Amino acid sequence: MTLTPSPAERVQALRDQINEHNHRYYVLDEPSVPDAEYDRLFNELKRLEAENPDLILPDSPTQRVGGAPLSAFGTVAHDVPMLSLGNAFEEQDMLDFDRRVREGLDSPVDAEQIEYCCEPKLDGLAVSLLYEDGLLTRGATRGDGTTGEDITANVRTIRNIPLRLRGEGWPRVLEVRGEVYMTKAGFEQLNERQRETGGKTFANPRNAAAGSLRQLDSNITANRPLEFCCYGIGRFEGELPRTQVGILEALRGWGLMISRELKLVSGVEGCLEYYRDLGERRADLTYEIDGVVFKVNDLGYQRELGFRSREPRWAIAHKFPASEELTELLDVEFQVGRTGAITPVARLRPVQVAGVTVSNATLHNMDEVARLGVMIGDTVIIRRAGDVIPQVMQVVAERRPADAQPVEVPRACPVCGSAVERTQLVKRSRGRETVSEGAVYRCIGRLACQAQLKQAIIHFVSRRAMDIDGLGERIVEQLVEIGYVESPADLYRLTYEQVLGLEGFAEISTKNLLGAIHESRHPSLARFIYALGVPDVGEETAKLLARALGSLERISQALPEVLVYLPDIGAEVAHEIHTFFTDEHNTKVISELLERGVEPQGQGDIAPEFAAYVSLAEFLARLEIANVARTGSERLASHFGSLPAIIDADWLELKRVDRFNEKAQASLRDYFGDQANRERVLRVEQQLRDFGMHWESPKARVDHLPLAGQTWVLTGTLETFSRDVAKDHLEALGAKVAGSVSAKTHCVVAGPGAGSKLAKAEQLGVNVLDEQGLLALLTEHGIQV
Structure with a gap:
């Protein structure tokens, strides 16, 4: 007989499970259950604690957030000052630091005898966490090093900070020090959300974290999206290891995140090698760093060396070249992209940023210009990270000259002279249609504008689109300037004589190019959609459209109100897709491509998971009828069962709907009393029916894809096919193909020349396949190559 656990026992079991899942997800990067299962456990814990308030403890996972906003932060005096580090900017600075370390010890030490703990210098905010008897009791900022601010309520919300230490053996009092930061992806997502809601955007991840x-x-x-990484300790009462690395490893064992780049090296040459290696990989890291921190590993040596002024003699920060600098904005010019978008580009007084001379920077669009408040003549802060295009991040307003000039959008296209128009966004909400201005200005010259034509053709023939080998930018420019190509369709009627007459072409290269054009006539549907250059439709969205809707005809006919049912397609993207495929010029180009033998492959029915995808209740909710919320939509759907019955319902029938009040009844009647609304709604419903997505459509059997939920990584050179083709095959089997290896990676395919990704896979124990292994896998699942 199985005994039912008491509420207290179940609550404790749930806390243990959730804490373990949090540790695996946020610290080890090894999630062990799907999000849905985690949510189920968390919601059960919340319910049990609500039913049994006496069981709520301060370290429960449900207690990370709570309470009213503070009126101000309290102050915290640091028992052990949080000192700053000395800086090294050149190799000689590091050599001098190492010499001072060795000379500062009581006994002579050879260069190779000094071990250094090496870590990236995260670009975030230094904080202190105080644990008493293993329980998090306080969080504080560094402040001026001796006094900081009490931010306990806020640090409790950071998911990879344990509210109670794991394991055992920790000191009774333990102050942990580290950096709160934001990953690059988290920073971009935060700024995107801020833009959507009209909130303030942040200049860089450090400002966002702070x-x-x-x-x-x-x-x-x-x-x-904040994260925490610890780098040391302050005050403690109890026993700890006697080395810097030993302490960090102990902290990791107690559930705290330490850097995955932590390394122990011997001598200053080991430090310099680590610095160079991390510098080369800096742009590929998921977070921003501005240098490397080196600390003498032996704590006895640290005590001998002591401190000077406000910094330790046993540690130093070796900085990377600055990624932000000040310079003058000399002018703003406007470039025309392949979709006609007019993009402002800052022309700058040349300045060295991160080791590169920068004279141009992107301003994105005119909304960004307005947000920054930038004017020609301003002193601005320029940021460059890795290979990212330099950006204007901020205006130094106090340096603005009296003759600064506003930035104005040209009325005519700087390339073709056609009119420039601001995009408009149509939004239907609460039964009304509103038109708002978009962020983008576009030249209306389309392919009559040589800038758009050239960029459109370059995109169309690119490797990830139609993949026409031999058609580089220089060749495309020749074809456009001579007049042989006025649309992508013209590529498929080029003659031998025309190509042979181009600069740099002989008989063999001509045959090769014409052969490559001919071979490109059978792209996958996803590649074809991507190649067309629909605004805001990248590779992943093109793959989604191709898989979900299954045919070029459905994609070209899809209404915006239908497109938004697909995952990750919002109103603006749906509007761009619909506008593109209803444009007369675009439909003509697509027709000509098909007439000249281009046949997108893999067309058929909609994906099984989208059959009967839309429920009547969801359909009604998306109409956003005033006073009819989602619950009201569900009651209508349950009561009437069909859309025509709801549209034609009279007062008496509506009164019979359970808990559907008079205001909602009146709004519904008013909405469907408008003939335009009725026609639009019925048109959308009919398309859902035509596509097989309607709630009355037959459901399809969904076959589980063999690699669904798995993350794969490709590295090195493949001989049978390109890595792009391999990626397509793996994605067809349900895999996600990522660019970097982590503990969550299921398998790495490594060809000749595989380097750091293969090494990391072996270090993490990730499965590795060679090319023959991949071919065998694809063949096993019915993919012939």
Whole structure:
């Protein structure tokens, strides 16, 4: 007989499970259950604690956020000062540091005898966490090093900070020090959300992390993608290891995140090698760093060396070249892209940023110009990270000259002279249609504008699109300037004589190019959609459209109200897709491509998972009828069962709907009393029916894809086919193909020349296949190559 656990036993079991899942997800990067299972456990715990308030403990996973916003932060005096580090900017600075370390010890030490703990210098905000008897009791900012601010409520919301230490053996009092930061992806997602809601965007991840951590309302902090990485300790009462690396490894064992780049090296040459290696990989890291921190590993040596002024003699930060600098904005010019978008580009007084001379920077669009408040003549802050295009991040307003000039959009295209128009966004909400201005200005010259034509052709023939080998930018420019190509369709009627007459072409190269054009006539549907250059439709969206809707005909006919049912397609993207495929010029180009033998492959029915995808209740909810919320939509759908019955329902029938009040009844009648609304709604419903997505459509059997939920990585050179083709095959089997290896990677395919990704896979124990292994896998699942 199985005994039912008491509420207290179940609550404790749930806390243990959730804490373990949090540790695996946020610290080890090895999630062990799907999100849905985690949510089920968390919701059960919340319910049990709500039913049994006496069981709620401060370290429960449900207690990360709570309480009213603070009116101000309290102050915290640091028992052990949080000192800053000395800086090294050149190799000689590091050599001098190492010499001072060795000379500062009581006994002579050879260069190779000094071990250094090496870590990336995260670009975030230094914080202190105080644990007493294993329980997190306080969080504080560094402040001026001796006094900081009490941010306990906020640090409790950071998911990879344990509210209670794991394991055992930790000191009774333990102050952990580290950096709160934001990953690059988290930063971009936060800024995107801020733009969508009209909030303030942040200049860089460090500012975003600092701003998020200093919110008086911890609920705001909880919704920011913050992470914590510890690098040392302050005050403690108890026993700890006697080396810097040993302490960090102990902290990791107690559930705290330490850097995955942590390394122990011997001598200053080991430090310099680590610095060079990390510098080369800096752009590929998922977070921003501005240098490397080196600390003498032996704590006895640290005590001998001591401190000078406000910095330790046993540690130093070796900085990378600055990624932000000040310079003058000399002018703003406008470039025309392949979709006609007019993009402002800053022309700058040349300045060295991160080791590169920068004279141009992107301003994105005119909304960004307005947000920055930038004017010609301003002193601006320029940021460059890795290979990312330099950006204007901020205006130094106090340096603005009296003759600064506003930035104005040209009325005519700078390339073809056609009119420039601002995009308009149509949104239907609460039964009304509103038109708002978009962020993009476009030249209306389309392919009559040589800038758009050239860029459109270059995109069309690119490797990830139609993959026409031999058609580089220089050749495309010749074809456009001579007049042989006025649309992508013209590529498929080029003659031998025309190509042979181009600069740099002989008989063999001519035959090769014409052969490559001919071979490109059978792209996958996803590649074809991507090649067309639909605004805001990248590779992943093109793959989604091709898989979900299954045919070029459905994609070209899809209404915006239908497209938004597909995952990750919002109203703006749906509008761009619909506008593109209903444009007369675009439809003509597509028709000509098909007439000249281009046949997108893999067309058929909609994907099984989208059959009967839309419920009547969801359909009604998306109409956003005033006073009819989702629950009201569900009651209508349950009561009437069909859309025509709801549209034609009279007052008496509506009164019979359970808990559907008079205001909602009146709004529904008013909405469907408008003939335009009725026609639009019925048109959308009919398309859902035509596509097989309607709630009355037959459901299809969904076959589980063999690699669904798996993450694969490709590295090295493949001989049978390109890595892009391999990626397509793996994605067809349900895999996600990523660009970097982590503990969550299921398998790495390694060809000749595989380097750091293969090494990391072996280090993490990730499965590795060679090319023959991949071919065998594909053949096993019915993919012939």
